[in-house]
Amino acid sequence: SQQGEEDPQALSIQEGENATMNCSYKTSINNLQWYRQNSGRGLVHLILIRSNEREKHSGRLRVTLDTSKKSSSLLITASRAADTASYFCATKNSGNTPLVFGKGTRLSVIA
């Protein structure tokens, strides 16, 4: 299975601290995407990183991709209470294969 696996399953930090979530996958990919899901809501796209890219930034978010280790990390700097959510990585092969989601990391940011 190509399914991504996030680590840790749950993470609790204080506001202002950095949060790091990891994602590992099994097969070669075209791209890897990170999504956020607030409680009771739909998923919101955060960042897409392609297989030929190693790092991308978006505001307080930094994503890295290591295709040799088949892993990615999402770093949220200077976390806020509003960052409390579940974070999912999703991997995409080439062609008409589906986007495959991991089980998510539940992040709690305590004010």
Added chain:
Amino acid sequence: DTAVSQTPKYLVTQMGNDKSIKCEQNLGHDTMYWYKQDSKKFLKIMFSYNNKELIINETVPNRFSPKSPDKAHLNLHINSLELGDSAVYFCASSQDLAGQETQYFGPGTRLLVL
């Protein structure tokens, strides 16, 4: 304006009933999807459609039948509902056929089968 909308938001029904969930996107996207998220938050693709044509059908029981009257709409009809169908169902859309790009998700429909 809501980009991807679903109705209803909540659906409580008895086992054996037939129900439908509707999805509409106003993003002009060509591809739409249905996902199922179980109680452990695991999100799994069910179907994808491109310009009203079925592209992906991920071993979903025949009781689930998607219908796409046009590329902005993808509805999901479920026959003979079972307890295990209880979950949150998400509709999503993306611009491209291969789903290489960002997917935009609806707010979800919470289905509870009693």
